[in-house]
Amino acid sequence: xxxxxxxxxxxxxxxxTSVAVTNNDSVLSNVISSQVEFHKEYGGVIPNLAKRMxxxxxxxxxxxxxxxxxxxxxxxxAIAVTIGPGLAPALEVGVAKAxxxxxxxxxxxxxxxxxxxxxxxxxVRNSKGIGPFSKMKxxxxxxxxxxSGGHTQLVLMMDFGKYQLLGETLDDAAGEAFDKVARMxxxxxxxxxxxxxxxxxxxxxxxLPVPMIGSKDLNFSFSGLKTACxxxxxxxxxxxxxxxxxxxxxxxEKAAIQALMIKLKRAIMIYQPKQIVLGxxxxxxxxxxxxxxxxxxxxxxxxxxxxxxxxxxxxxAMIGVCAWHQAQRKDFFKKIDLLDRKPNLNFN
Amino acid sequence: xxxxxxxxxxxxxxxxxAVLKKGGLVIYPTETCYGIxxxxxxxxxxxxxxxxxxxxxxxxxxxxxxxxxxxxKYVVINKTADNLYREFLPGPLTVVSKSKGKTIxxxxxSKGTLGIRIPKYPxxxxxxxxxxxPITSTSANTSGKKTPYCLKDVxxxxxxxxxxxxxxxxxxxxxxxxxxxxxxxxxxxxxxxLRRGExxxxxxxxNSFISNSEAETKKMAQGIFQKYSKLLPKKSLVFALQGxxxxxxxxFAKGLGSFLKIKENIISPTFTIIREYPYQKSKLSGxxxxxxxxxxxxxxxxxxxxxxxxxxxxxxIAIEWMQKIKQVLEHFQNKKETHLIWVTIESLSENQRxxxxxx
Numbered sequence: 001x002x003x004x005x006x007x008x009x010x011x012x013x014x015x016x017t018s019v020a021v022t023n024n025d026s027v028l029s030n031v032i033s034s035q036v037e038f039h040k041e042y043g044g045v046i047p048n049l050a051k052r053m054x055x056x057x058x059x060x061x062x063x064x065x066x067x068x069x070x071x072x073x074x075x076x077x078a079i080a081v082t083i084g085p086g087l088a089p090a091l092e093v094g095v096a097k098a099x100x101x102x103x104x105x106x107x108x109x110x111x112x113x114x115x116x117x118x119x120x121x122x123x124v125r126n127s128k129g130i131g132p133f134s135k136m137k138x139x140x141x142x143x144x145x146x147x148s149g150g151h152t153q154l155v156l157m158m159d160f161g162k163y164q165l166l167g168e169t170l171d172d173a174a175g176e177a178f179d180k181v182a183r184m185x186x187x188x189x190x191x192x193x194x195x196x197x198x199x200x201x202x203x204x205x206x207x208l209p210v211p212m213i214g215s216k217d218l219n220f221s222f223s224g225l226k227t228a229c230x231x232x233x234x235x236x237x238x239x240x241x242x243x244x245x246x247x248x249x250x251x252x253e254k255a256a257i258q259a260l261m262i263k264l265k266r267a268i269m270i271y272q273p274k275q276i277v278l279g280x281x282x283x284x285x286x287x288x289x290x291x292x293x294x295x296x297x298x299x300x301x302x303x304x305x306x307x308x309x310x311x312x313x314x315x316x317a318m319i320g321v322c323a324w325h326q327a328q329r330k331d332f333f334k335k336i337d338l339l340d341r342k343p344n345l346n347f348n
Numbered sequence: 349x350x351x352x353x354x355x356x357x358x359x360x361x362x363x364x365x366a367v368l369k370k371g372g373l374v375i376y377p378t379e380t381c382y383g384i385x386x387x388x389x390x391x392x393x394x395x396x397x398x399x400x401x402x403x404x405x406x407x408x409x410x411x412x413x414x415x416x417x418x419x420x421k422y423v424v425i426n427k428t429a430d431n432l433y434r435e436f437l438p439g440p441l442t443v444v445s446k447s448k449g450k451t452i453x454x455x456x457x458s459k460g461t462l463g464i465r466i467p468k469y470p471x472x473x474x475x476x477x478x479x480x481x482p483i484t485s486t487s488a489n490t491s492g493k494k495t496p497y498c499l500k501d502v503x504x505x506x507x508x509x510x511x512x513x514x515x516x517x518x519x520x521x522x523x524x525x526x527x528x529x530x531x532x533x534x535x536x537x538x539x540x541x542l543r544r545g546e547x548x549x550x551x552x553x554x555n556s557f558i559s560n561s562e563a564e565t566k567k568m569a570q571g572i573f574q575k576y577s578k579l580l581p582k583k584s585l586v587f588a589l590q591g592x593x594x595x596x597x598x599x600f601a602k603g604l605g606s607f608l609k610i611k612e613n614i615i616s617p618t619f620t621i622i623r624e625y626p627y628q629k630s631k632l633s634g635x636x637x638x639x640x641x642x643x644x645x646x647x648x649x650x651x652x653x654x655x656x657x658x659x660x661x662x663x664x665i666a667i668e669w670m671q672k673i674k675q676v677l678e679h680f681q682n683k684k685e686t687h688l689i690w691v692t693i694e695s696l697s698e699n700q701r702x703x704x705x706x707x
Contacts, residue, residue: 014620053652087620089653150619171598172616180593180618186431188443188532189643197530223616227594231698242435343624344612 001328008065008076008101009320010058012094013086013114014150016313017057021069021076022320026125028069030310030317033057054093062097065316073101078108078332080323082316084345085151086114091341102336109333110323113345116163117318118279119144119155121311122304124321132304143273145264145292148280148313149175149192152220152260154267155347157277160325165347166267167218174256175282177222181229181252185245195249196285202243202250206232211259218263218270225255257291264292268299276303281313349511351499354471354520364475367515368483373397375488375502376475377520378412378467380440382496384514385412385483394452394484400513402490409455410442410463410531412485414477419464422450422482428534438466438473442485444533451482459645461535469520498522535645559701565596565693569603572705576689577607580632583687584659588670588677591693596701600693601638601666608636608664617668618642622653627664634662640669647673659686 004023011018017033033054066072081098084091095111102109123138125131143166144155152169172180175192182191211225229252236244267273276296283289283305296303311318326332333339352360354377367374371393373386384400386393388411397409413419416433423445425433432443447462456462465485467473476483488496493505499519503511559565576585587604589597598616605614608627617623617640625636637658641647650673658665659680670677681688689707696702 085620087622087653088624089622148619168613169615170613173619176616176618184593186428188428188432188534191532194530194532223594223598227698230592230594240435245435343620343622 002077005078005324005327006071006076007078007080007110007320007323007327008062008073009080009112009316009323010062010094010098011082011114011117011314011316011319012054012058012090013082013084013314014090016315017054017061017094018314018316018319019058019061019065020316020320021065021071022124022317022324023127024324025123025131025321026127026129027317027320028071028127029065029067030315031061031065031068032310032313032315033061054090058093058097062101073105073107076105076107078110078323078327079105080110080112080319080326081339082114082117082319083111083339084114084342086341086343088341088343091343095339095341099336099339108327109336109339110326110331111333111339112319112322112326113347114314114319115146115151115153115155115345115347117322118146118148118151119157119163119277120160120322120325121279121306121318122277123325124306124311124318126307131307136302139274141271141273142275142277143264143267143271144277144279145260146280147174147260147278147282147288149173149179149282151280152222153347154218154263156267156271156273161329161331163347166271167220167263168346169220169222171221171223172226174220174222174260175280177226177256178252178282180226181249184230184233185240185248187245192282193284195253196287198246198249199253199287200246200250202246202248204250204254205247206236206251208232208251208255210255210262213259213262218267220259220263222256222259225252225259253285253287257285257288260288261291261295265295268296268301273301276301278303278305279312279318283312284309349514349517351517351519354518357471360518361471361475361478364516364518365479368393368475368479370515371396372515373400373513374483374516374518375496375514376469376472376518377523378465378469378472378485379523380487381523382488382498382502383412383467383485384488385485387479388451388455388482388484391452394454396513397484397486398454400488400490400510401486402492402510408457408461408463410465410485411451411455411482412465412467412472412476413482414473415466418476418482419445419466421448423447423462423464426534432532432534433466438468440468440530441465442531444531444535446535455484459535461533463531497524555706556702556704558696559596559703560699562596562599565599565701565703566603566606568703569600570607572689572691572703573604573607576687579687580634580662580664582661583685584661584663584665586659586677586680586686586688587664587666588674588688588690589666589668589693590670590691591701592695595693595695597668597693600691600703601668604664604666605636610636614638616640632662634660634664636664636666639665639667641667641672642669644672647671647676651676656680659683661685 020030021028142157154166156164178192442463
């Protein structure tokens with residue numbers, strides 16, 4: 001394997017079009033369509049519909065990622081692309097583009113599991129080679145808790161490429177519950193963020209059931225908590241004042257975090273991991289990170305999170321780094337024509 | 349660029365108003381950071397703001413108003429927005445509503461919405477009130493440069509040429525560091541009122557059941573599916589699910605899945621919008637598509653996401669939040685290969701649901 005292995009990676013699993021260039025496990029560029037201002041004339045409006053379809057954005061994002069990484073297709077060693085899980089028509093755009101580029105420029109092609117990308121996001125280093133694991137080596141097994149708008153999973157990592165799904169949500173993802181409770185409070189969309197914000201000033205005085213508290217497995221469920229919030233709110237007389245919003249947000253947040261912690265704790269006890277990694281957009285929530293650290297400390301474990309918040313939510317850099325690990329174990333897609341999206345892809 | 353201290357009160361107001369009326373630009377303090385203000389109804393002023401901000405794609409620019417009354421003239425304030433105004437404004441929150449088109453178009457987002465702020469700065473509110481029109485409310489830095497919290501920041505990080513665009517700096521001294529205002533879109537997911545009889549399907553029987561648990565909801569879904577299953581080889585079946593948040597639409601979809609002997613766990617499609625589950629039931633095979641329009645701005649987006657291709661004989665489509673796509677669905681109903689079943693789930697109490705279907 002080359003000393004410096006450059007990968008151009010593409011992720012179009014859901015809303016964002018993201019393209020990154022990575023050098024081994026270091027990020028050279030990580031372009032995310034909703035966070036970047038493409039240089040074009042004012043008035044060149046991209047309809048929202050197309051944003052989700054990625055077609056209009058993908059070439060711009062590729063050009064921008066190469067430019068920011070100060071490189072070109074000639075120097076790229078492999079093309080990586082998310083094949084799933086995600087929204088099928090969105091995944092298709094990225095997969096088709098990756099196949100086209102791999103064929104045109106005669107590059108190796110690597111198909112990546114988006115959730116494996118989130119799991120490995122703490123192993124991503126910055127362009128100077130510094131990251132959460134730069135001073136400490138990974139010690140397996142590592143337990144991963146992945147929490148986002150579309151997923152809630154506990155995964156055991158025996159090594160790079162060796163994973164076991166321990167549990168996942170049976171209905172709604174944790175991030176979705178945040179957004180839906182915000183909707184019940186008439187706080188608009190995306191409300192998950194505002195719930196976290198309000199919770200900071202709130203007192204968790206409303207009792208809400210902690211989901212799956214009695215279940216013995218490692219699965220999650222957030223739909224029950226969502227419904228409990230709905231009925232609790234119906235019983236609480238309006239008008240609600242500002243403090244009420246804060247208190248209710250804090251109560252919900254507490255129950256949601258507790259639900260995650262109960263299962264994290266159970267997984268630690270059963271599988272005795274040596275380290276813990278967190279991934280996914282919901283880890284933006286500070287109390288969730290604090291609770292995870294507090295719990296891990298009790299078992300003498302360290303919690304690792306990505307070095308940059310940009311790596312929490314969907315991004316292509318984590319896909320590129322995941323692909324580099326795959327390249328080391330020669331996990332290439334040989335018959336480029338046959339690469340297809342897998343919207344239901346999962347671990348195992 | 350002239351500088352005037354905020355502390356000078358009435359005198360400061362007078363100077364600022366004179367600048368705004370001429371179509372000039374003022375940098376003013378807010379509770380988040382310094383903002384750049386120009387008459388939001390004056391094309392010349394708005395163009396200068398854009399020039400100052402530099403390249404920023406098609407990002408919209410919010411406007412600041414003095415109160416809800418003024419906001420009402422420029423945007424449509426729905427229930428959600430009204431609630432946010434009452435509880436959180438003035439304050440560091442930008443509320444996005446449908447624009448009435450009375451401000452300069454480039455300030456709006458591509459779907460015709462406009463962000464409104466009411467800064468928590470009494471003197472600024474007073475200025476806007478006297479001015480009688482909204483002013484732009486975007487941070488007073490060139491795109492990509494540091495957010496300004498004091499005059500020094502503005503002078504240090506802005507090019508000379510761009511500084512020339514500014515007529516006045518309303519100096520409120522050093523502002524404490526705050527994150528930019530939270531932006532909330534109130535135009536998505538307006539709770540549609542589900543009137544009975546809204547769906548016009550002539551001469552179809554309607555049936556009603558009471559479910560007392562999630563398990564019963566799943567069973568009823570299987571039962572309803574059974575009745576229509578003989579149509580499957582020749583048609584696609586669409587279950588249009590309506591019901592409020594938490595009424596059990598996903599539970600119903602789980603029931604459809606178990607009827608089709610799908611072993612995979614059927615989970616909420618809210619985030620990914622579409623989930624697909626291939627099935628094989630005796631000689632029959634196809635795909636169960638589970639759709640959710642909750643996060644879509646317009647239901648028609650499902651057409652671009654391949655709805656029409658999903659409607660192949662043998663496939664089953666369960667759609668949550670179908671209000672947004674009702675018209676599109678009714679169009680497909682007239683096609684021979686598609687059969688629509690309208691399912692309404694009403695919450696009667698915490699565990700009790702009334703499930704009605706017709707079609």
